[in-house]
Amino acid sequence: MSNLSVNRSEPEGGDRAAEITNLSPLVVRARLVFKAMVRILAICILIQVFLAGLALFWNSAEWASHAALPDC
Numbered sequence: 001m002s003n004l005s006v007n008r009s010e011p012e013g014g015d016r017a018a019e020i021t022n023l024s025p026l027v028v029r030a031r032l033v034f035k036a037m038v039r040i041l042a043i044c045i046l047i048q049v050f051l052a053g054l055a056l057f058w059n060s061a062e063w064a065s066h067a068a069l070p071d072c
Contacts, residue, residue, distance in 0.1 A: 048066065055062035 051062060051066035055066055
């Protein structure tokens with residue numbers, strides 16, 4: 001069951017494109033912002049893993065750059 005069709009009185013259908021066109025612009029923008037934030041968080045995690053790996057396998061002085069990176 002789709003979350004989009006839970007609050008509607010129409011019978012549940014398989015036409016996803018019709019459900020998406022019924023969304024308000026606020027919902028569409030909120031979804032875009034959420035997707036962007038998820039991608040930014042994933043990039044921050046990858047950067048932190050890279051810096052920790054650099055410190056672990058290359059030069060232990062790199063721990064400062066890993067610790068200095070602000071939490072995302």
